[in-house]
Amino acid sequence: MTDSRTQALRLGVNIDHVATVRNARGGAHPDPVAAAHLAAAAGADGITAHLREDRRHIRDADLARLRAELAVPLNMEMAATDEMVGIALALKPHACCIVPERRAEVTTEGGLDVAGQADALAPRVRALREAGIRVSMFIDPDPAQIASSAAIGAAVVELHTGAYAENRAGELARLRQGAILAAQAGLEVHAGHGLTYDNVGPIAALPQVVELNIGHFLIGQAIFDGLPAVIARMREAMERGA
Numbered sequence: 001m002t003d004s005r006t007q008a009l010r011l012g013v014n015i016d017h018v019a020t021v022r023n024a025r026g027g028a029h030p031d032p033v034a035a036a037h038l039a040a041a042a043g044a045d046g047i048t049a050h051l052r053e054d055r056r057h058i059r060d061a062d063l064a065r066l067r068a069e070l071a072v073p074l075n076m077e078m079a080a081t082d083e084m085v086g087i088a089l090a091l092k093p094h095a096c097c098i099v100p101e102r103r104a105e106v107t108t109e110g111g112l113d114v115a116g117q118a119d120a121l122a123p124r125v126r127a128l129r130e131a132g133i134r135v136s137m138f139i140d141p142d143p144a145q146i147a148s149s150a151a152i153g154a155a156v157v158e159l160h161t162g163a164y165a166e167n168r169a170g171e172l173a174r175l176r177q178g179a180i181l182a183a184q185a186g187l188e189v190h191a192g193h194g195l196t197y198d199n200v201g202p203i204a205a206l207p208q209v210v211e212l213n214i215g216h217f218l219i220g221q222a223i224f225d226g227l228p229a230v231i232a233r234m235r236e237a238m239e240r241g242a
């Protein structure tokens, strides 16, 4: 199977950077959960939130409220640590996306090395899966990472589009091939990181990709235009495709 999209491409809105602004002053405003409700009302198909180990943006209490209040699916991004797996098992979000994390990084640099850590990841993926959580691996579009993601029982891969956002021409072919390989391996294919109105089209046009997760650009642009308007414009850009 190389074309797995039978429904409209889903847009997951990542609200992490609403929390970044809130945390700059240490208070409660702006509230990422309120932003998630606004995004859902504006047509987001899901909400993504990354509980970083250092809690630099999303906090445990935000996730608990998101889980309790949202009607749309919650995708929890997290490192594959015992602490995070324990939180996810208690929270039971719709999905968990396992991402690499380095404390000092500004943002997620590159995909998870599933092939190099398969033995450590497999029992964590199994525990999440057995709790009814859909497990995704945030990986580069690399054949070995795709094969290992399937082998350890992930249902989904999210292809890291950060390198594409930096070097569009050089990376699109890798993403195209990665999406085909992942779908052939029976994985649901998502994509995200660094996507904007200008670069989303070719990724949205990949027929295997069924979900995009977009955050930093949407939240930044919402300062100028408001979240409902930027979600609507991003959807238009997705639908226009390449």
Ligand SMILES: CC(=O)[C@@H](O)[C@H](O)COP(=O)(O)O
Pocket: 014, 016, 050, 052, 077, 099, 106, 107, 108, 138, 192, 193, 215, 216
């Ligand atoms: C894994 C990922 O891509 C997202 O978590 C997103 O980048 C927002 O989080 P950071 O900006 O903290 O990396």
Ligand SMILES: NCC(=O)COP(=O)(O)O
Pocket: 014, 048, 158, 191, 192, 193, 194, 195, 213, 214, 215, 216, 217
């Ligand atoms: N997994 C990618 C994501 O959730 C959003 O990434 P970005 O748009 O904030 O770079």
